[in-house]
Amino acid sequence: MHKAIEFIGGLAVLAALSSGGALVAGRTGIAVPGPVIGMLVYTALLLGTTWLDWTLGAARLVASLIGALLVAPLVGVALFGDVAARGGVRLAVLLVASTALTALATAWLFRAAGGKA
C-alpha cells in the first residue's frame, strides 16, 4: 500500500514538474519546451539533494515505458508517407552519412577534450 502511494505521488511530482515547466515557458516566452525545463529542474534536484529520491521508482518505470507514448505521434507518419517516399535514395544516404558523421564527431571531440576511454 505504501509503495502504491509512493508511486502515485512520484507520478504526481513528474506531472507537476512538466506542467510547471510549461507554465514557466509560457510566461517567460522561452522557446525551450516546458517539459524539458521540468526535466532540468528534476535532474538538478536529484543530483543536488535527496528530496526526490523517493520518486525514482516511478520515474524509472515511466522512462522504461516511454516508447509506449511515442506510438501515437508516430502513427501520424502515415500522413507523410508520400513525402518520405519522394526523398528516396537521397534521404537514405543522408540518414546514414549524417548519423556516421555525428558519431565520429562526438567520439573525436571527447578524445580531443581529454576524455579517457
Added chain:
Amino acid sequence: MTLLPTAAVTIGVPLLFIAVRRATALVGSPPYMSPVLIAALLVAAACWRAPLDIAAFERLAAPLRWSLGPAIVALGAVVHASRVQLRAQLGALLIAVLGGTLVGIASAVGMAWAFGLEPMLRDALVTKTVTTPFAILIQTRAGGPVGLAAALAVFTGVVGAVTVPPLLRALRITGSAATGLAVGVSSHIVGTDAIQRRDPRAAAFAGGATVLAGVTAAVVVPLIWQWLKHRSG
C-alpha cells in the same frame, strides 16, 4: 461521447506496445525491429481497416500525447543513474555531446539542402539527431511535421544502432566512454538499448548522452528554427 474511444486508445496503444516489445524480445530485440515503429504500423493499419482517419486517431490519443511531458521529466532518472560516469569526465563529455549534437543538426540540415529535399522533409530532419520524445516535443512546439520527424528520429536510431558500433570498431575507437557517447548522441534510445547487451558501461554513457543531446537540441532548434524557415521561404 468520445470518452470510450479515447479510453480504448489510451489503454490499448501502450498495451499493444508492451506486447510488441515482448514479441521482439523473443527474437533477441534486434535494433532493426523497433517496437515503437512496429506498433505504430499496426495502429496505422488498424485505422485504415476501421476506417478511422489519422487526424481523428490523433485527437483520441490526446491523453497519451500529454503524458509525454511527465515522461520527459522522468528521463532525469536516466541522468541520475549515469551520474558516476558522467561526473568523472564532465568537461570532456559536455564538449563531446554539445559538439556532436550540433554536427548532427548541421549535417542533416546541410545535406537536406545540398540534396534538394523538399521543405517539409528539411523541417523534419532538423530533429533527426535527437531521441524521439524530444523530437516530438520540439516539433510540436515549433509547428513542424511531428509524425514525419518522429519516424525519421526512429529510423536514425535504427540506422545508428546497426552501423555505428562496427564503424567505431573499424576506426579503432573502442573505449566504453567514447563508444557510449557516440552511440547515445547519434543513435539515441534505440542505439543505447542495442549497446546495453554488449557493454553496460558504454550504455550508461549512452543513456546520459541521449538525454543531454535532447536538451541541447531543445535549446538550439527553436533558436535556429525561424532562420531555417526564412531560408526555406
